[in-house]
Amino acid sequence: MIYIVIPVHNRKAYTLGCLADLKKQTLTEKRVIVVDDGSTDGTTELVARQFPDVIILTGDGSLWWAGAMNFGIRYVLDKLTPDVNDFILALNDDIQVRPDYLASLLTAYQANHPCIVGSVSVDVKPPHTLLYAGTGMNLVFPKIDNWAISRFKNSHAFLIKTSPYLLSDSLPGRGMLIPMPVFKAIGLFDEQRFQHHMADLDFSISARKAGFPLVVSSASVVYEYTDATGVNITKPMSVQAFWAALSAIKSPVNRHVRYNFALKHSPLSYLYFGLDMLRIIGGYLIRRIKVIAPVAY
Structure with a gap:
C-alpha cells in the first residue's frame, strides 16, 4: 500500500488536478491523504465533494510543508496501521503525473531496495525542460550539482537513454517514495528546524546517512508547474x-x-x-x- 500525503494551501485548482491524476493510476493499492493547512478558497469542501475517498486533515495555517507532512504521516501511523512493507509518498499538489506514475515508483523500489525513490521533475510547459534528475552535494563546502543541467542538459530524453536509475545525494519532497522502516530509523521530518524549505533535503540526507540509498527513477516523472513555487530569487527583485x-x-x-x-x-x-x-x-x-x-x- 502507498499512502500519499499531500500538503495543500489555497491552490484548489492544482489540488483538484493532482487528485484527478492520482485517481487514474494503474496501481490501485493506494490511499490519498490531503492535509489542508488553513485554506480559505474552499479546497476542503471541493475535495470532499469531488473525491470522497480522499482523507482530509485540516490545519490552522501554521503547519507549513514539514508540519503538514508530519500531520499526515502521524495519521497513517496511528489510524491506518500500515504494514512494514507499505510506503509514504510525499507529494506536492502543483504537479501532473501519468497513469503509470505510482507503478513506476514501486518498480524502481523493487529493483533497488532497500532505498528511498525520488521522482524526476519536468516542466509542465513545452518544451518540457528537465528540472531535476538527482544532485551531487558537497557538505564540506556549499555546492550542489544539479545533474539535470550538468549531466543531462535539461533533456529528459537524454536521461532516459542514459540510465533507468541514479544514486543521488539528496531528494526533493515532490514525489519521494519512503518505505515505512525509514521512519523507525530516523523519525519524521524535522519541522522544528525546517518548517518549509529544506525539510525534504534534510530528511533525505538523514536517511542516506542511516543507510538508505537515494534512487532517482528516470521513468517516474512529475510535471511541475514552476510558477506555483514560493519565492523565486532568480527573478529580478529589489x-x-x-x-x-x-x-x-x-x-x-x-x-x-x-x-x-x-x-x-x-x-x-x-x-x-x-x-x-x-x-x-x-x-x-x-x-x-x-x-x-x-x-x-
Whole structure:
C-alpha cells in the first residue's frame, strides 16, 4: 500500500488536478491523504465533494510543508496501521503525473531496495525542460550539482537513454517514495528546524546517512508547474525584497534554515554557512548589476 500525503494551501485548482491524476493510476493499492493547512478558497469542501475517498486533515495555517507532512504521516501511523512493507509518498499538489506514475515508483523500489525513490521533475510547459534528475552535494563546502543541467542538459530524453536509475545525494519532497522502516530509523521530518524549505533535503540526507540509498527513477516523472513555487530569487527583485527573502518562511534562502542545515549536516558548519550566505548574496548582486547596468548605459 502507498499512502500519499499531500500538503495543500489555497491552490484548489492544482489540488483538484493532482487528485484527478492520482485517481487514474494503474496501481490501485493506494490511499490519498490531503492535509489542508488553513485554506480559505474552499479546497476542503471541493475535495470532499469531488473525491470522497480522499482523507482530509485540516490545519490552522501554521503547519507549513514539514508540519503538514508530519500531520499526515502521524495519521497513517496511528489510524491506518500500515504494514512494514507499505510506503509514504510525499507529494506536492502543483504537479501532473501519468497513469503509470505510482507503478513506476514501486518498480524502481523493487529493483533497488532497500532505498528511498525520488521522482524526476519536468516542466509542465513545452518544451518540457528537465528540472531535476538527482544532485551531487558537497557538505564540506556549499555546492550542489544539479545533474539535470550538468549531466543531462535539461533533456529528459537524454536521461532516459542514459540510465533507468541514479544514486543521488539528496531528494526533493515532490514525489519521494519512503518505505515505512525509514521512519523507525530516523523519525519524521524535522519541522522544528525546517518548517518549509529544506525539510525534504534534510530528511533525505538523514536517511542516506542511516543507510538508505537515494534512487532517482528516470521513468517516474512529475510535471511541475514552476510558477506555483514560493519565492523565486532568480527573478529580478529589489534590495528590500531580497532582504525580506532572507527571513521569509517560503524562501529558499531563509538564513535561519540554512544555518540550521549547516549545523546539522556539515563538518565545518560555521564555514559552510558563511560561504553559503556569501554565495547567495553574491549571486543576487550579480543579477542585480545585470539588471541595472543596461538601464544605466
